[in-house]
Amino acid sequence: MTTPVLNVSNLRKSFGEFTAVDDVSFNIMPGEILGLLGPNGAGKTTTMHMLLGLITPTSGSIRMFGMELATHREQILQQVNFSSTxxxxxxxxxxxxxxxxxxxxxxxxxxxxxxxxxxxxxxxxxxxxxxxxxxxxxxxxxxxxxxxxxxxPKILFLDEPTASLDPDIAHKIRALLKEERRSSGLSILYTSHNMREMEEMSDRIIFLQRGKIVAEGTAQEIVTRFGQADLEDVFLKIARDSRL
Ligand SMILES: Nc1ncnc2c1ncn2[C@@H]1O[C@H](COP(=O)(O)OP(=O)(O)OP(=O)(O)O)[C@@H](O)[C@H]1O
Ligand SMILES: [Mg+2]
Structure with missing residues (x-):
């Protein structure tokens, strides 16, 4: 069995009384593209910041390449990189x-x-x-x-990498990410509010809602489970139900 390059267990981040990331656990395998999806304020950026060691988790564990981030920070961070606005x-x-x-x-x-x-x-x-x-x-x-x-890097963390790109450049970036993953086994965790992009890029998707994972699987599995036509409809259903 292949070992994950990233393993997150029971990760939590509270800011005072407010819990932004609430008991989140997931893995990323070598060469896997994992999409982190969720409404504004769901906890995506906070999760990425913890994975990059920019903020300290309230509790839980983050392991990359078999090492704990808290104790092997330098060795781990040398092998990862990130991009965000x-x-x-x-x-x-x-x-x-x-x-x-x-x-x-x-x-x-x-x-x-x-x-x-x-x-x-x-x-x-x-x-x-x-x-x-x-x-x-x-x-x-x-x-x-x-x-x-x-x-x-061996793992790339991308927070809304294509948000401000024109469609032509966005298309080229997606092709480049897929090519890098194919040629060098790069693993990618990324966020996007573009549902078509999520469906096209992600091997697997994690849907965050108010800091908790509410759905996980391939785009198709999630769409089927929620009985919707596509990921955009799933998103609208989850986001609107919670805002009622
Ligand atoms: N330093 C902080 N202090 C207090 N609250 C914070 C802090 N950082 C983030 N939050 C809160 O945590 C929640 C999650 O924020 P986060 O930026 O992770 O959301 P997101 O999923 O990335 O949303 P978006 O799609 O808008 O980028 C929000 O309610 C935000 O206000
Ligand atoms: Mg964000």
Whole structure:
């Protein structure tokens, strides 16, 4: 049996009286794309922040590559990376300079090749010399994705990676993610509010609602279980029922 690259057990995060993530457990297998789905405020970003060691869980355990995050933080974080709109990068540097800084911080070999590669893959040639402050939001998203890919991680955490991308670039990013998973066995946990994308990308989906897992399975399994036509209808049903 293959061992999961990520194992989350009974994870919980409370902010004072409020519990944002409530007893969440799941695994990610090597090369698996897991979609984290749920309404605004469901606890998706909070979960990712705990997996990245940015905030400390109230309770529960996070294991990656067979090691506990709390005690093997550095070894684990070297092998993962993330992308999200809340990343802040030095705005006065050019796109290319920012990528060089990341590569140096991680002590990566072969920086020139890696930077050239990722710029080409994400079609960033046009704005590689641009000052980061002047990027459009879609260009900024591509820069944060490039930063995530640069370190050739084993697990990628992507919080709404395609939110500000035009349909053409979003399509290319999805193709790239699938290709990386195929060629290097990359595992991906990602969030999106685009239900078609969720259905297309995810091997498995976890549906979070008020911090709890309310459904889990392939898109098709979830759709069938809730007796709906598609994932969008499942989403509307779950979200609206809870807002009554
Ligand atoms: N530092 C904090 N202090 C207090 N409450 C917080 C904090 N961070 C998050 N929360 C609350 O936790 C809940 C979950 O937030 P989170 O950002 O994880 O949601 P999300 O599922 O990512 O939503 P979205 O789809 O809007 O991005 C929200 O109610 C939020 O207000
Ligand atoms: Mg979020």
């Amino acid at each position: 809340y990343i802040s990068m030095p705005l006065a540097l050019t796109v290319e300079e920012n990528l060089w800084v990341v590569a140096r911080l991680y002590g990566l070999p072969d920086i020139r090749r890696r930077v050239d590669d990722i710029v080409k893959k994400l079609e960033m040639e046009e704005f590689r010399q641009k000052i980061t402050r002047k990027l459009s939001s879609g260009q900024m998203t591509r820069l944060t994705l490039a930063k995530a890919f640069l370190t050739e």
